[in-house]
């Protein structure tokens with residue numbers, strides 16, 4: 245599959261390609277171009293040129309194009325879902341959820357775009373401004389680079405590209421190298437839908453080369469990246485000299501806290517569903533399970549029994565519950581993290597092994613508070629490390645003892661206790677009696693601390709991807 249630059253289907257200018265491999269069976273699926281700096285320069289030039297008219301295109305016309313695009317997605321839904329499953333190792337059922345989300349997200353951002361009103365600051369609110377009226381106007385930033393991670397490529401494409409273009413920006417999308425195909429197809433459908441050349445482009449290639457180049461490029465006004473904290477910091481450094489806007493949605497190590505008065509059955513359901521969906525590769529999945537000692541044995545037994553019944557296998561088989569992680573390389577990292585946790589005192593009660601890109605669903609009990617996984621080691625795979633605690637103060641301190649601050653969850657029947665936790669957890673979202681992997685397109689989603697800068701969602705992304713202009717009508721007020 246090729247890139248889409250200035251409305252054209254293009255290979256890399258030097259002809260270099262990168263293979264895309266199915267992590268389930270190691271079979272070659274397709275290849276994508278390994279873009280050169282010249283390719284990026286061409287895309288940036290096309291975007292800057294397209295922006296002159298796109299920023300003046302009325303919002304209702306932009307929404308008409310979105311609707312054309314959604315019609316094409318509907319016609320291609322099955323093929324897109326299959327492609328996403330093949331290149332990612334996620335099950336066909338999980339891929340179908342991501343397909344459905346395209347409609348939810350693009351409709352929601354379109355509705356919001358049609359209802360973004362500006363503000364009038366009337367005369368006479370402030371001394372010496374008896375006759376000055378100020379209007380605020382929201383303007384697009386210009387060219388926005390959208391850098392997408394592998395785990396939910398379509399969801400994050402929606403979260404970034406929809407608000408960016410609806411607000412009048414032009415975008416250059418850079419998908420993850422492991423699974424770029426579905427994103428390339430979506431951009432191709434946008435071209436077919438009638439978006440003008442240069443408004444939406446997709447470039448493929450390694451983050452370490454073209455991702456870096458995009459981050460330094462003077463022709464780009466903003467970078468919105470979802471990915472790891474290490475990469476986020478690198479992008480922030482590279483973007484600083486050109487004062488680009490940055491929006492960073494990064495890693496997490498969310499605590500899942502079960503208090504003494506929690507509903508145990510609910511906690512088991514939430515824990516199992518949240519930790520193993522997408523083979524555990526979710527930024528805001530609970531990744532540290534902190535259980536009050538009174539529930540500890542029952543919780544460990546119940547989650548282990550439940551997980552032991554999950555079926556592994558071909559991700560394209562609708563009966564398969566858990567697929568592979570994104571690559572064998574990623575699976576090896578998870579395997580090493582499991583071993584480290586065991587060396588640090590944890591005891592495996594289920595799983596612990598790896599075969600190719602499959603990581604067996606793993607439950608590790610008795611993980612000491614001192615283990616890396618209880619602090620800054622994010623495990624991006626199907627692993628549930630469980631620790632016991634005795635007091636609410638102790639568990640709150642542990643939950644906050646991490647560089648991350650994405651989300652957290654607390655289970656209790658006492659709303660006063662719940663509110664104490666929500667006030668004191670240092671993270672961007674807290675779920676009471678549910679897992680922190682809860683995410684809707686409407687909500688503002690973002691991390692504190694090393695989990696990011698800014699916030700994404702229907703409520704907040706338009707603020708991130710626009711700038712406010714003030715227009716003063718001097719001396720015309722009536723005081």
Ligand code: NAP
Nearest residue numbers: 392393394420421450451455456471472475493494495527
């Ligand atoms: P990643 O390795 O950081 O990659 C994310 C994207 O950045 C990819 O497109 C990657 O390209 C690109 N990239 C890599 N190095 C770059 C550089 N130096 N400059 C610019 N771009 C660069 O993350 P991942 O492994 O795909 O995703 C997993 C991580 O994302 C986890 O830490 C997870 O918690 C986090 N995440 C966060 C959220 C959130 O909303 N907070 C959501 C999902 C995932 P290549 O593929 O070519 O390397």
Ligand code: MG
Nearest residue numbers: 394420422472
């Ligand atoms: Mg990666």
